[in-house]
Amino acid sequence: MTESWTKRVEPVPGVVLYCGDCLEILPTLEAGSVDAVVTDPPYKKQFIPLYAPCWAACDLSLKPGGTCFAMVGQYCLPDVINSFPAEWEYLWCCCCEYRQMATSIWPRGISSAWKPLLVYGKEFHKFKLWKYDTLTATGGYKAGKEFHEWGQERSLFRVLLERFDVGDVVLDPFMGSGTTGVACFETGRRFIGIEIDPYYFDIACQRIAKTPRPMVDDPKNNTGKVSFF
Numbered sequence: 001m002t003e004s005w006t007k008r009v010e011p012v013p014g015v016v017l018y019c020g021d022c023l024e025i026l027p028t029l030e031a032g033s034v035d036a037v038v039t040d041p042p043y044k045k046q047f048i049p050l051y052a053p054c055w056a057a058c059d060l061s062l063k064p065g066g067t068c069f070a071m072v073g074q075y076c077l078p079d080v081i082n083s084f085p086a087e088w089e090y091l092w093c094c095c096c097e098y099r100q101m102a103t104s105i106w107p108r109g110i111s112s113a114w115k116p117l118l119v120y121g122k123e124f125h126k127f128k129l130w131k132y133d134t135l136t137a138t139g140g141y142k143a144g145k146e147f148h149e150w151g152q153e154r155s156l157f158r159v160l161l162e163r164f165d166v167g168d169v170v171l172d173p174f175m176g177s178g179t180t181g182v183a184c185f186e187t188g189r190r191f192i193g194i195e196i197d198p199y200y201f202d203i204a205c206q207r208i209a210k211t212p213r214p215m216v217d218d219p220k221n222n223t224g225k226v227s228f229f
């Protein structure tokens with residue numbers, strides 16, 4: 001691992017962020033320490049060869065019974081599907097619907113208003129309660145883009161985390177400006193994020209550090225509330 005440029009930061013308790021290449025950092029994480037991978041990798045064709053080694057490295061830290069949620073592009077979907085480890089079971093393809101936004105896919109002549117959210121499981125077969133498989137982004141064209149050119153709307157990740165009971169420790173190997181991390185912190189989950197671009201890494205650190213701590217009811221406390229961490 002190239003320690004010289006890799007950076008590790010804990011902007012708030014329960015959140016560990018790494019600046020560096022996920023293929024180098026993932027093998028250093030504790031085996032079996034992650035409940036779910038929730039990520040939005042770069043979609044352009046030149047990035048697709050990264051996916052298979054990334055999932056294989058995520059598998060080392062993913063617990064048996066864990067899940068992987070990957071928001072992916074439509075353009076290379078067959079290659080993306082082939083990139084997942086044979087040991088992970090394909091569970092579902094959810095629809096992330098963008099109500100007020102469509103992207104023009106010029107080479108196909110398609111105005112696309114949804115993205116696939118592929119769901120895989122490691123020794124995991126069935127959700128406990130019924131899950132609705134459409135997630136809706138309502139924030140309009142610029143939502144999520146204020147922090148990252150390819151950023152996602154925060155509410156999409158919040159709904160995903162809450163609806164699919166993803167567990168306590170979430171890993172995003174392509175965290176960008178940290179949208180998954182913000183949603184994890186808001187919903188009281190621990191988060192491990194990796195980003196290769198120092199510019200977006202710094203934005204992620206700042207966004208998460210500024211996110212108000214989640215509070216839960218605490219009968220022993222006068223205020224009735226206590227921080228998760």
Ligand SMILES: C[S@@+](CC[C@H](N)C(=O)[O-])C[C@H]1O[C@@H](n2cnc3c(N)ncnc32)[C@H](O)[C@@H]1O
Pocket residue numbers: 020021022023040041042043050144147148150151152153173174175176177178179180194195196197200
């Ligand atoms: C689609 S963006 C994620 C955007 C994020 N969901 C957000 O809302 O800000 C994918 C990110 O993966 C990062 N990336 C690309 N290759 C990487 C690698 N090998 N290791 C870690 N991050 C990488 C890119 O720099 C980019 O910021």
